[in-house]
Structure formats: structure tokens, C-alpha cells
Amino acid sequence: MSVEQPQPWTLRRVAEAVDGDLVGDGEVVVTRVSPVGEADDASIGFLADRRYLAGAQESGAAAFLVTPEFADQVDPDRPRVVVADGHRALQGLLVAMYPPQPPVPGVHPTAVVGDEVELGEGIEVGPYAVLEAGSVVGARSRIGAHVVVGRGATVGEDCVLHPHAVLYPGAELGDRVVLHAGARVGADGFGYAWAAGGHQKVPQVGQCVIGDDVEIGANSTIDRGSIGKTVIGRGTKIDNLVQIAHNVRLGPHCAVAACVGIAGSTRLGTGVVMGGQAGIIGHLRVGDGAKIAAKAAVFRDVPAGETVSGAPSRPHREFLRSRAAVERLPKLVARVKALEARLAALEEA
Amino acid sequence: MSVEQPQPWTLRRVAEAVDGDLVGDGEVVVTRVSPVGEADDASIGFLADRRYLAGAQESGAAAFLVTPEFADQVDPDRPRVVVADGHRALQGLLVAMYPPQPPVPGVHPTAVVGDEVELGEGIEVGPYAVLEAGSVVGARSRIGAHVVVGRGATVGEDCVLHPHAVLYPGAELGDRVVLHAGARVGADGFGYAWAAGGHQKVPQVGQCVIGDDVEIGANSTIDRGSIGKTVIGRGTKIDNLVQIAHNVRLGPHCAVAACVGIAGSTRLGTGVVMGGQAGIIGHLRVGDGAKIAAKAAVFRDVPAGETVSGAPSRPHREFLRSRAAVERLPKLVARVKALEARLAALEEA
Amino acid sequence: MSVEQPQPWTLRRVAEAVDGDLVGDGEVVVTRVSPVGEADDASIGFLADRRYLAGAQESGAAAFLVTPEFADQVDPDRPRVVVADGHRALQGLLVAMYPPQPPVPGVHPTAVVGDEVELGEGIEVGPYAVLEAGSVVGARSRIGAHVVVGRGATVGEDCVLHPHAVLYPGAELGDRVVLHAGARVGADGFGYAWAAGGHQKVPQVGQCVIGDDVEIGANSTIDRGSIGKTVIGRGTKIDNLVQIAHNVRLGPHCAVAACVGIAGSTRLGTGVVMGGQAGIIGHLRVGDGAKIAAKAAVFRDVPAGETVSGAPSRPHREFLRSRAAVERLPKLVARVKALEARLAALEEA
Secondary structure (H helix, E strand, C coil): CCCCCCCCEEHHHHHHHHCCEEECCCCCEECEEEEHHHCCCCEEEEECCHHHCCCCCCCCCCEEEECHHHHHHCCCCCCEEECCCHHHHHHHHHHHHCCCCCCCCEECCCCEECCCCEECCCCEECCCCEECCCCEECCCCEECCCCEECCCCEECCCCEECCCCEECCCCEECCCCEECCCCEEEECCCCEEEECCEEEECCCCCEEEECCCCEECCCCEEECCCCCEEEECCCCEECCCCEECCCCEECCCCEECCCCEECCCCEECCCCEECCCCEECCCCEECCCCEECCCCEECCCECCCCEEECCCCEEHHHHHHHHHHHHCHHHHHHHHHHHHHHHHHHHHC | CCCCCCCCEEHHHHHHHHCCEEECCCCCEECEEEEHHHCCCCEEEEECCHHHCCCCCCCCCCEEEECHHHHHHCCCCCCEEECCCHHHHHHHHHHHHCCCCCCCCEECCCCEECCCCEECCCCEECCCCEECCCCEECCCCEECCCCEECCCCEECCCCEECCCCEECCCCEECCCCEECCCCEEEECCCCEEEECCEEEECCCCCEEEECCCCEECCCCEEECCCCCEEEECCCCEECCCCEECCCCEECCCCEECCCCEECCCCEECCCCEECCCCEECCCCEECCCCEECCCCEECCCECCCCEEECCCCEEHHHHHHHHHHHHCHHHHHHHHHHHHHHHHHHHHC | CCCCCCCCEEHHHHHHHHCCEEECCCCCEECEEEEHHHCCCCEEEEECCHHHCCCCCCCCCCEEEECHHHHHHCCCCCCEEECCCHHHHHHHHHHHHCCCCCCCCEECCCCEECCCCEECCCCEECCCCEECCCCEECCCCEECCCCEECCCCEECCCCEECCCCEECCCCEECCCCEECCCCEEEECCCCEEEECCEEEECCCCCEEEECCCCEECCCCEEECCCCCEEEECCCCEECCCCEECCCCEECCCCEECCCCEECCCCEECCCCEECCCCEECCCCEECCCCEECCCCEECCCECCCCEEECCCCEEHHHHHHHHHHHHCHHHHHHHHHHHHHHHHHHHHC
């Protein structure tokens, strides 16, 4: 088998890739992975969640990738691979079937490369990219179309900067960082002092440091420090349209969902998880492993390991209790009214 | 009258365009439409909302476009066109007075066009646009400056992609789609599995399909499916800074206001309306014609036709009741205190 | 001393620049300003906030810039400059140490300049910028890489447009305006009328006018008027990822934090302050000097000088009262239950 002819994905090969149990014909070939409800006869249909049972029995899939509890929810006559942890198996299979595209080394002739730029080996620089003076791009990194790497900014090795990402001057990316389209790293923080009848800009002269293995979503914005640093810890993942203000520090391995805002100088520990549209005001501390629910408004420090929700946020159990009490309020009002009537009758008597 | 000399907008012509009643001199000429409070003697002043009555009587407008209930709120000596439905009339008049700019066919010499790109007839491609290998642009579509159409992505006919819009590889646009500046279509969804002490990326390999007649606002982000598809139904309109996560499906004719976030795999029916900054968590269903108020946080399925508000959201009438009960809480506390005193007195006796 | 050799920043010079009291050796030289906890021996460490006391005593700073209440919290043997207003002093020092970079006059050979474009003296136009026909750029303005100035749009004098900012056709910027990367000024508002079984676009033909000394953050979006104008008053500062809808008017000297959304036709007075992720629905009035807390949802007019918070927002004191009452609800329920038992006992008797 030559390298030009990729090995077909037989079900046997799938089972090996995900360390799963093969049931049925291992020679069936699939070319893609699909949700069980959208699968056709070239697909292996994926089912690992009760919410997607509907349609599973009528699925057009050639074969299935399922967890044991759903193994009897699909056509018993079609072959399947059964795995204990569906989402980890899916991740492993997708990495195997869709390996990341290697860079196509070279600098597009339209790219503008400034003075004293350092270009690592094997990098790919797309059309209309602008690498300003003194910037550095590490080995094997891919710089997409229209990307701007500002003066003195640095990109580590094996990074992927999708089209239209912008690094402000001096911003620093570690290795294996991924920036999606329109991500802005190192923009000025929002700092003014009132004087002479107007907001006077406080020059934003600090750094913006993005650790190894960080991924930042489309159109997200990470400001540089005012003085001092903004830091995103290694392995932290940030979704689309997220705002990280000046001097914020995120520890390693955080996961920040879309539309989150974190105000200035707030610090998150290791492995903090934030749901979509949550917000944290400035100058707070959020401990390791804390979880902040979607839409929560955090106005106080959050201890390590705590789960908070609501606006203003409080521990999730308190939030549920107080929410339930509010929902029973009309009944409480009726009880008070009844008490008043009974008491009046008694007073009368 | 030659084609170079556009016909002047006499009030008579306005009345015909909007199917309205002309009162007064039909030969008055206007050159633009203005809010009644900002109008000058070249304007037809528009008034269809009680909130903008202030200043109506002193308006500098040459003429008025009004609904019957406001017809006597403007100078009775100036001509007017009276219409039953103000906003529909305004829409019709603006379309007539400001017809969409046709494309100026041609590919700017700086555009980069990859291998095997298909270009339809009469398309306009702006400076520094990048059409990657295998991409397709349908007839009469306008591709703005710096737009990137990724590998194998397709743009239908009569589309308008404003400057800086980006299609990731494989994204698909229907016909008459409008993307505003900085819209990102088909970016990776936010999917990771924890393994080996870190968040491991789940390759995002699904599709992103945008239906006919969809408009997407500036800097909004629509992720591709993880596996399977993200789908925006035909005729749906999306405002600025909106986030649509992987595998979300919006039905036709939805209207999604600015700063909304919709988490993964959630599905909206036909004609759903979402107010600004509203959010929906993942894996939910929102039925046809449901309305979600501004800032609402939706944590449960929403039945067809329901209006929900609040965080967490509930049916709007319940929200109002519980909001009112909360506002009367201090009074309820006082009532309970009074009961306690009276009961103590009675027990004493 | 030649102009090439900038004067070193001795502590004496720092004290003069900020009009502070020098304590200790005035000949110590610093090269940057750092938070006291991140400072090294080339830094002057800044301390003006109780929250950053931790580490102050072990700071590696060569000298300190402190307010009187913290002057004894740092090593007494190292020199310091003591100032009454820490943040104003910091602002002044940073402006002095980091003067804004002057434009490097010239138009990059890759910039595309349309017909009848007016270019002021001393402007700098970066690579791949596109200045469409009839646009105007005032003297000494800096136009970054990939910026698009649409047809007939105008940029005042001494502006800075960071890379990837986009002005839609006809947008107007005053003098000394700063646009950060990805800011979109003058995009279409979100206006449709339902007809013929679909949302029909209301052509957005109004203006977008940005006053002098306005700064707009990265990836923020400011829509043009539908008819009439969207106006941002002079000196107003807008953070990242903010959405300003059509026909909104902000007075002068407002400060709008990140992720805010303001819906159509709402008007803010002078000096209004909005916290992060706050939102205001359409057609409201917010009076001069009002303050809107982070995450607030404003559904009613806000009087001048009022501070509001919560969702829906109300005066901040009411918000605190009602929040406290909700937190005491479980206790109130217990009191009612006790009353019921006591009353039953009494009725029994």
C-alpha cells in the first residue's frame, strides 16, 4: 500500500483505534463519522446520549459507535463498535480519521515581512499576512491570510493562526497555540483617569502572554496588561466572542465558553470552568476547579471547588433554594392571607 | 428622461410607491427620508410612533409620511402621505428610493484566486480577497475587500459578503445571503475531551450550512458542526456579535438580536424571535414561534408559541407574577411581623 | 544630550513628572512601571490599592510610586515617590514615559487608494489598507494594515485606526478617534418588516457619526442609523465587543465597558457609565451621569444621576433591599409555618 493510497477505515480498524468491542462484520468500510440521526451508508453513526435516541432505530448508518447502554437501541443486524466512554472514543477516532493538516512550508509572495523578522523552519505564511519588524514565528507554525503579527510579537512553534487573527505589538504566544479568525491578542485595556474635563487615556504598556496549547475562539479579545501582564495559562481553552480584560490571569487548563467577560485584574486558578455569557467583575479571585454557571454574574471571590450560579452568583445549592422559594412566593402570600383571616376571626370571638 | 437622470421623488410618486393617501401639494420634491425630529426641507419626515412625537410640530420637514393617528400632530399646512402601516410603508419607500447597489463585475487584480475556483457570471471580487482552492462563488455575488472564502467553501448567487467576512473551509452559503464585516462562518466548535492531563481537542469536522436569504451581522460567529451539521434556516436574520455553537439548528425566518449566544446542539423551530443578550444552553428545543425576551437565560425547552423571560427563563406571565411578588416582599415581611405581634397578644390573653 | 539619547528616568524626574514627594535617593534610574508584586530592579513599583498589598514588602522594585496610606507598606530603605492620587499620577507618568508613537508618514505601496480620495498631510497608511473612492483621511492619522475606509467615509485628524478596523461607506470619525482591531463602524442596523411570508430588509441608509476623542475597543460594532443618525458623543470611551444599534445616541464622556449591548434608538446623556455585559432595550432615555451596573438589564428609562442594577434593573438601593429579602425568604417561610402552628393550637383551645 503506497502512501498516496490511505488505508480504508474498516470497522475492525475503527475498533482498534478506539479500543472498543467489535460486534458484527469488521470488513464494513466507513468514510466519516455522523450523529446517528444524520448518518448515511458511508457513515459510522455515533450514539452516546439519551437525547439523541430519536431516530436511532431508523438510522441509515452503515455501522455504529455506541456505549453499552445504547447498544440495543440500534438495528441489531448492523455491525457496531461498543465503547465505555463514548466521547473519548469519538475524540480518538476523529483524531485518527482527520489528522491535522500539516503546514505547506513557504511564505506567500504577497506577505509583507518587516525588518529583522525571525522565521522558523517549515512555517507557512498565507496571502496578505503582515509580519511587522522584529516579530518572531516559530517552526512549523501556520500564519493564515491577512493575519497581522505586530512589532516584536512572538509566535511559538506549531501554532495555527487562522485568517484575520491580529497580534498587537509585543504579544507573546507559546507553542501549539491556535487562534481563530478575528481573535485580537494584546489590544489596549480600558483604562482612563478623569482629568481636565475628560477621560484621559492611561497608556496600556503591559504584556499579553498566552501559554502553550491554548486555543482562542473567533473574534475573542484578550487585552494586554496596563502595567504588568495579562496571562492565559497553558492548556486553557477559550471559545468565541470572549473578552479578557487587562491584567487578568487565567491558570492552566481552564475552559471558558462563548460570550464570557472577565474584568480587569481578576485571577482564575487551575481548571476553572465558565459557562456561556457568564461574567466576573474586576479584582476578584476564583479558586482552582471552581465552576461558574452559564449567565452567572460573579461579584465576589469564588473558593476553590465551588460551583456558583445566578446573578449575583452564589453557591449553586443556595441559588436553587432561593429560586424555589421565589417560585413558591405566591403560595406563601396566600398562606399569610389565610392566617390574617383566621386570626381576625379569633380576635373577633 | 434618460436613464442617467433619475426621476425626482415628488410626493405624488412617494404616495404611489407606498400606496398611501396624498394630502396637499403632490409636486413637492424630497431627496431623503428622515425621522421627523431630524428632518430638513429636503426630507420627508417619518412619524409612526408616539415616542417620537416630541419635536414633530416644529419639524423642518418638507412633507410627512405618517399614520392616521399622528396625521394631526404635524404642521397641517405641509403636504403629507398617510399610510395605515407606517413601518411597512417606510420599508417599501426606502427600497424604492435606495435600490441595492448592483455588483460591478470584475475581479480586482490583487485578489488571490486558488486552483479550480468556480466564479459565476457578473460577480464582483474586491481588493485582497482570497478565494482558496476549490471554492465556488455564484452569479452576481459581491465579495468585499479582504474576504476569505476557504478551501471548498461555496457562496450562492446574489450574495453580498462585506469586507473582512471569513468562510472557513467547506462552509456553504445559499443564495442572497448577506454577511457583514467580520462575520466568521464555519469556525471550529468548542469541543474537548479530558485525557492525559489536559483538554484534548475533538476535531471539528462537520458542516456549516447557511440557507437562502439569511443575513448575519458584523463580527458574529457561526461554528461548523463537530460531526453533523450546523444549519441556519432560510430567511433567518442574525444581528451583530451573535454566537451560534456547533450543531445548532435554526429554523427558517427566525430573528436573533445582537449579543445572543446559543450553545451546542440546541434547535430552534420556525420564526423564533430572540431579544438581545439572551442565551440558550445546549441540547434544548425551542418550538415554532416562541419568543425569548432580551437577556433571558433559557435552561429548559420552550414550547411552540411560548414567550419566556428572566434568568432562568420561565413563561412571561409567571415571570411578571414572581417579579411582582418579589417587589412586594418587604410588605409581606411587615404583615408577618404584625401577625406575630397580634398572635402573641392573643396568646397572652 | 542628543535627541537620539532619551533622558534617563531618574526618580527625581519621576517625582517632577507626577508632582509627587521624593523620599530617598533621587538618582536611582528606572526603565519601566510595574505592579508592585511584579516589579524587578529596573522597575518603579506602583501601589495604590489595598488589594495589591500582598507581596508589597518583598517587592523587587528599585523604587516605589505610592499613595500616603501605603507608604509604610514597602521597604523603608528604598526610595519612593509619594502622591495623593495614585491613578492620576500613574496616568501622567505613563504618558510621559511612553509618549504616543507619531505616524511614519507615507502610504504603503500595497495600499489601494480609490478615486478622489483626500489624504491629509503626514498620514501613515499601512499595508493592504483600502481607501475607497471619495473617502477622506485627515492630517497625521494612522491607518493600520488591512483597514477599510468605505466609499465617502471620513476620518478626522490625528486618528489611529488599528489593523482590521472597517468603516462602512459614509461613516464619519472626528479628530483623535482611536479604533481598535476589528471595530466595525457604520454597519447596517437590524431592521426588517414582515411581508410576503418573510422578513423584508428595511434599507439602512442613515449616518454613523463618531465624535472627537472617542475610543472604540476591539471587535466592537456601531451600526449606522436606519434613517437619521447613530451618534457617539465626543470623549466617550467604548470597550471591546460592545454593540451599539441603529439610531442610538451616546452623549459626551460616557464610559461603556466590554460586552455591553444598547438596542435601537436609545439615548444616553452626558457621562453615563455602563458596567460590563449590561444591556439596554430600545427607545429608552438614560439621563446625565447615570450609572448602570455590570450585567444590569435596563427595561425602563433611567433618571439623571441614578445608579441602577439587576435584571430587570431598578435603583441600586432597591435592588439591594429586594436581594436581601430574597435571601431571607427561607426564614420567612419558617416564621409563617410557626404562626400557623401557634394559631392552630389557639383555635383548638
